[in-house]
Structure formats: C-alpha cells, structure tokens
Amino acid sequence: MRTRSSFISPLSWSFFTLLLASLATLAQSSKAGKSASSTGDSVLVIVEPTKQAExxxxxxxxEKKGYAVTIRAPKADNPLLIEDGLPxxxxxxxLASDTKNFAQDISPQSLVQLLSLGTNLVLTLGLKQNMLTSLAPEFSLLLPPPATPLVSFFPERAxxxxxxxxxxxxxxxPNDILSVFPSQVTGKVWFSGTAFALNSNPLLFPILHAPxxxxAADLTDASGLVSDALADASEKGGEGLWAGSSLSVVAGFQTLVGGGTGHGADAGxxxxxxxxxxxxxxxxxxxxxxxxxxVVEKIQQERGMKVVxxxxxxxxxxxxxxxxxxQEKGVLRIDEVxxxxVNQTxxxxxxTTNDEIVYTTRISSFNPSxxxxxxxxxxxxxxLEFTMLDPHVRTALLPVKGKTGLFFSHFSSILSSSPPLLTGTYSTTFRAPDRHGVFKFxxxxKRKGFTHLHHTLSVPVVPPRHDGYPRxxxxxxPYYAGAISTSIGFLIFCTIYVAGEAKEEKKSKKE
Structure with missing residues (x-):
C-alpha cells in the first residue's frame, strides 16, 4: 500500500526545503542587530546641549539606520564611557570640537582605551586648542597652528x-584603498574647519582631501582686515605653508588587530x-x-553662463x-582554514619534506543591507606564507569558483543550468620545503579601509622515515654502474681463474 508521502515529487520536496531554508534565514536575521553595523547598535553622541539641535x-x-542614540553633554558625569573595565x-x-573642559572619564587615555576594547570613534577637531588637538598627533596627524582654518577663494562665491x-x-x-564614499553621494560637500597632514602611519589613510x-592660514590680522595670508604663510617656510590636496579634512584609522573569528590557535x-x-x-x-x-555653480552654455x-x-x-x-563596510573575517x-582530505x-600541500580558507564580508x-x-x-622565522614559501591565494550550497545547486539544476558562483573560498597548492622544523601558515x-585579516597556524615538517627514502x-x-661493472668483472675473473686451474689439473693427470 502506497503512503501519501510517496506521492511527493522531487520538485515539491525542493520547494519545501527552500521554505525551511527561508525560515531559518529569517530566524537568523531576527537575532542579528537592528542597525547596519557589524559590531553593535548603541551610539553615544557627546555634544553641547545648546548645539544638539544643530x-x-x-x-x-x-536612528533611521537602526542605531540606539544616546546624547550626553561634555561635562556630564553619566552615562560613563567605560564601566567595570567594559565599554x-x-x-x-x-561633536564637541570647541569644548575645552570635559568630564573626568572623557580623556585621551579613555579614548585610546575605548579603541583597545573595540569601540569605534568619530572625533571632530576645532580651531581652538583642546583635548582632541593634543590627541591627534598620537594618531600621526600633523595639525597647523591653532586658529588656522582651511580657506579657499575658488570657486568664486558669496x-x-x-x-x-x-x-x-x-x-x-588609489586601488589599494577602500572608497568610503559610494556613487550615491551626489553634490559637493561643504566643509569649514581645520585641515591636517598625514604622517607615514600605515594604519592611517585619507578619506576626504582638501581642494x-x-x-590653511589665518585670514584676519589684529585690525580685523583680510591679510595676504598665503604670502605670510610662504614667508614662514615649510611648516607655515599648509596648502593643496596633500592636506586632508577627513581621515580614517584602522586598528592593527581584527579579522573576526579566524585567528587560529596561535592567536592571543x-x-x-x-x-x-x-x-x-x-x-x-x-x-x-x-x-x-x-551649492551655487556656474555652468557654461551656448548662450553664456547659467547659475544653478x-x-x-x-x-x-x-x-x-x-x-x-x-564598521558597516570594508569588514572582513576569516571563517575557516x-x-x-594532495589527493587526501x-x-x-x-x-614530510617535499609533500604537496593544499591550503584553503573561507572569507566573509559583512553586508549592511x-x-x-x-x-x-x-x-x-x-x-599565504609558509614560514619558519623567514618565509620559505609565499604564494597567492586565488578565489575558487563553485556553487553556493548543496540545496541551491540541486534546486538550480531542476529549474535551469546556472553558472558557478563565487563562494568566498580561496585555495592554493604548494610543495613543502626540503627543511624540517615547525612552520606556520x-x-x-592589510589594506587601508578594510579590516586587517591575520591568521596563523603551526604545523611540524619532519624528514622522511628510514624506510621512506627512495631505493x-x-x-x-654512475656509482651503481661502477659497482655493477666491478661485480661483473670479479665474476668473470673468478670464472676464468677457476677454469684455468681445471685445465692444468687435467693436463697433469694425462702426463
């Protein structure tokens, strides 16, 4: 007797499996954060109460992107940045760029500690000397003198x-730096404040250059009149002249550690x-x-200039x-190594030395959408580096093409023939060096704008066993030929010698 389950077609079963996979995805997304960040939803904004409306x-x-925003005055005691050693x-x-006095828990030391604990920071500078202008050089930012704004007389405007x-x-x-601004950012960005030069810090990169x-120069003299600021700055020499696109108005700093969960057994x-x-x-x-x-712009047309x-x-x-x-974009992590x-799983x-090794890793990126x-x-x-003190092997890890999953590959084969998809897998094959010791994968x-990926895994490389060498x-x-020829010559010599003695014995008996 046939049961009802025997009438379920493979296509119906595939749709049923797809429904279960969708429900699992919804359950997983419900557990994720509400915001587009990969690290958390809570945001503390430090701003003067009188300027909060600005x-x-x-x-x-x-708040529209899902963040839980908390407002705090610079001199307020609560909420604390760090409590019981945790952020x-x-x-x-x-946003309190012009504030000179802050609460006791808001200090350069506490901000650096927040970074070490994994808290992200957005710091705004001002024209006045305060706590942040003293902290900026620790991040390799070179600031002009106080009260020296960035100015420009082009384009002509009111x-x-x-x-x-x-x-x-x-x-x-550059190609090796992540572009923070996507194509959705249209129109020019207004800026007013101070610019800074970037020192040769590999963790620092420019996000927005100055025109x-x-x-950078002080436009007003003691009488309040506009002075020839550029000429005054050039007379001071190197440090007095802060000009051009070598200056930045927005810069990003990425800490050295990072990479999600994939750091291996050797990571601290x-x-x-x-x-x-x-x-x-x-x-x-x-x-x-x-x-x-x-933004008022003049556009050249056939009949003259048009103001838009x-x-x-x-x-x-x-x-x-x-x-x-x-950490909404440019966030990477190593999931598996x-x-x-070769030919084993x-x-x-x-x-063993000279073994053919296959190394594979899976990398994921956080999608804020x-x-x-x-x-x-x-x-x-x-x-990938295979290193013992110094790298013995350095090879490229290339992406591997394949299907996204067992069920989706089965489902796509039922409906249509889809091309292979990229799965975040990178693999390479190399030969172990002819040297024994403890090596590391x-x-x-490290690329500017992206999360730094770092993973180490130790493995010993041993010489072959006594019976593992080729025979x-x-x-x-040449040595084999010499030994064989010597043996053959010895046998021939022995044969001739023995045969000669036998003939002499027969001859003596006849006599």
Whole structure:
C-alpha cells in the first residue's frame, strides 16, 4: 500500500526545503542587530546641549539606520564611557570640537582605551586648542597652528573663504584603498574647519582631501582686515605653508588587530577586538546648516553662463563617514582554514619534506543591507606564507569558483543550468620545503579601509622515515654502474681463474 508521502515529487520536496531554508534565514536575521553595523547598535553622541539641535538631521539619520542614540553633554558625569573595565557603547561620536573642559572619564587615555576594547570613534577637531588637538598627533596627524582654518577663494562665491565646497567625485582614490564614499553621494560637500597632514602611519589613510587650491592660514590680522595670508604663510617656510590636496579634512584609522573569528590557535587573547577611528577637521560637516545649504555653480552654455543651485551632499556624506567608522563596510573575517595533502582530505598533524600541500580558507564580508555575513571573493591580492622565522614559501591565494550550497545547486539544476558562483573560498597548492622544523601558515592581509585579516597556524615538517627514502636515485647511477661493472668483472675473473686451474689439473693427470 502506497503512503501519501510517496506521492511527493522531487520538485515539491525542493520547494519545501527552500521554505525551511527561508525560515531559518529569517530566524537568523531576527537575532542579528537592528542597525547596519557589524559590531553593535548603541551610539553615544557627546555634544553641547545648546548645539544638539544643530545636528538633528545627522542624529535622525543614525536612528533611521537602526542605531540606539544616546546624547550626553561634555561635562556630564553619566552615562560613563567605560564601566567595570567594559565599554558601555559600541560607538562614540564626539561633536564637541570647541569644548575645552570635559568630564573626568572623557580623556585621551579613555579614548585610546575605548579603541583597545573595540569601540569605534568619530572625533571632530576645532580651531581652538583642546583635548582632541593634543590627541591627534598620537594618531600621526600633523595639525597647523591653532586658529588656522582651511580657506579657499575658488570657486568664486558669496560665502566666506573658510566655507569650502569639496567635490567628492573628483577625489582620487588609489586601488589599494577602500572608497568610503559610494556613487550615491551626489553634490559637493561643504566643509569649514581645520585641515591636517598625514604622517607615514600605515594604519592611517585619507578619506576626504582638501581642494587643490585651498590652504590653511589665518585670514584676519589684529585690525580685523583680510591679510595676504598665503604670502605670510610662504614667508614662514615649510611648516607655515599648509596648502593643496596633500592636506586632508577627513581621515580614517584602522586598528592593527581584527579579522573576526579566524585567528587560529596561535592567536592571543583580545585578537578579535577591532576598532576604527575617524578624524574630521570640523563638526560643521555633520550640521543641519550644511546639509540644507545649496551649492551655487556656474555652468557654461551656448548662450553664456547659467547659475544653478544644487543640494549639498553633506547629509549622505556624514552618514557614509559614520558608516565606515561603525564598521558597516570594508569588514572582513576569516571563517575557516583547512589544509591537507594532495589527493587526501583527512586532517594532517604533520607533513614530510617535499609533500604537496593544499591550503584553503573561507572569507566573509559583512553586508549592511541584509545585516548578514556573506561569502566574499573580491580579494585579488591575498597571499599565504609558509614560514619558519623567514618565509620559505609565499604564494597567492586565488578565489575558487563553485556553487553556493548543496540545496541551491540541486534546486538550480531542476529549474535551469546556472553558472558557478563565487563562494568566498580561496585555495592554493604548494610543495613543502626540503627543511624540517615547525612552520606556520600565515595570512596577513592589510589594506587601508578594510579590516586587517591575520591568521596563523603551526604545523611540524619532519624528514622522511628510514624506510621512506627512495631505493634508487637517478643521480647515483654512475656509482651503481661502477659497482655493477666491478661485480661483473670479479665474476668473470673468478670464472676464468677457476677454469684455468681445471685445465692444468687435467693436463697433469694425462702426463
């Protein structure tokens, strides 16, 4: 007798399995955070109570993205940044750029400790000397003298020279640096504040450059009149002239540790704590005034110049800057690492010299849209080192193409023939060096703007056993030939010698 389950077709079973997979995905996404950050939802914004309304658009944008925003005055005692050795917030935004006195728990030491505990920071500088201007050189930021704003007289406009529109689309970004501003940021970004130069710190990179025709100088003299600031600055020499696109108005700092859960057995405690810090030359970039301010541009037409007013890109740019600082983009992690011999799949505790080794790793990237970790195969310059004190083998880890999963490959084969998809898997095959000792598989991927990936795994390499060496060596054939020829000559000699003695015995008997 046939049961009802026997009438279920393979296609119906596939749809049923797809339904279960969808429910599991929904359950997993419900456990994830509400915000687009990979590290947490809580944000502490430190701002003067009288100026809180000036940043309402930016704060509302954070809440709209799912962040739980808490406001605190610079001199208030609560809520604390760190309590019982643990941070109370996942992200801290300090918009009090002109404040000189802060509460006891807000200090350069506490901000550095927050970074070491994995809390992300957005720090805004001002024209006045305060705690942040003293902390900036510790991050390799070179600041001009106090009360020295960034100014530019181009393009011609009715605004103050210290209120500068910066064209984000003309920013030159090298290929090895993550672009923080996507194509969605349209319009010029208004900026007013101080610019800074970046020292040769590998953890620091520019996010937004100053315009080419801008320079940092005090525009007013003692009488309040505009002076020839550029000429005065050039007379001072090297340190007095801060000009051009070599200056930055927004810079990012990525801590050295990081990479999610994939650090291996050799990694120490605290390796998973990662944090980012963004330095902004002025808090006005996040203000409502600049978010609503129009950009007046002159466009050349056939009948002459036409004046056009376009909205600024400050609203979107401010959220993108905070998004990178809050680890929404450029976040990578190592999920799994495996290694084995060629034509084998089992776990290997040690290798023999000259073994063929297959090394495979899986890397994921955080998707802020879905709030999930997804396989990422976009790394084109990932490398593996097989090292003992010094690297003995350095080879490229190339992405592997394949199906996204067993069920989806089965389902796609039923409906249509889909091409192979990238799965975030990287693999390489190499030969173990002809040297025994304790070696390490090392992945050390450091690119500006991305999470630093670091993974180490130790494995011994031993010489062959006494019975593991080859019985015949091609290089020893001359010795083999010499030994064989000597043996054959000895046998011939013995045969001739014995045969000669036998003939002499027969001859003597006949006589």
């Amino acid at each position: 940043y309402s658009i930016f704060l509302h944008g954070l 109370n917030f996942s992200h801290v935004v300090l 605004d103050s020279p210290s209120m500068i529109p910066i064209d984000v689309s003309r920013q030159s970004i 080419l025709e801008s320079f 405690l605290g390796e998973n704590d990662q944090a980012r810090a963004v330095w902004v030359g002025g808090s006005s970039l996040f203000s409502d005034e600049f978010a609503k301010k129009q 007013e376009n909205p600024s890109g400050n609203k979107q740019a401010a959220l993108e800057i905070a998004g990178w600082a809050f 495996t290694h084995h011999k 089992g776990l290997v505790e040690m290798y 879905t709030r999930k970790w997804e396989p990422y195969s976009g790394l084109k310059d990932l490398q 090392v992945i050390s991927y 015949f060596l091609s290089a020893a054939w």
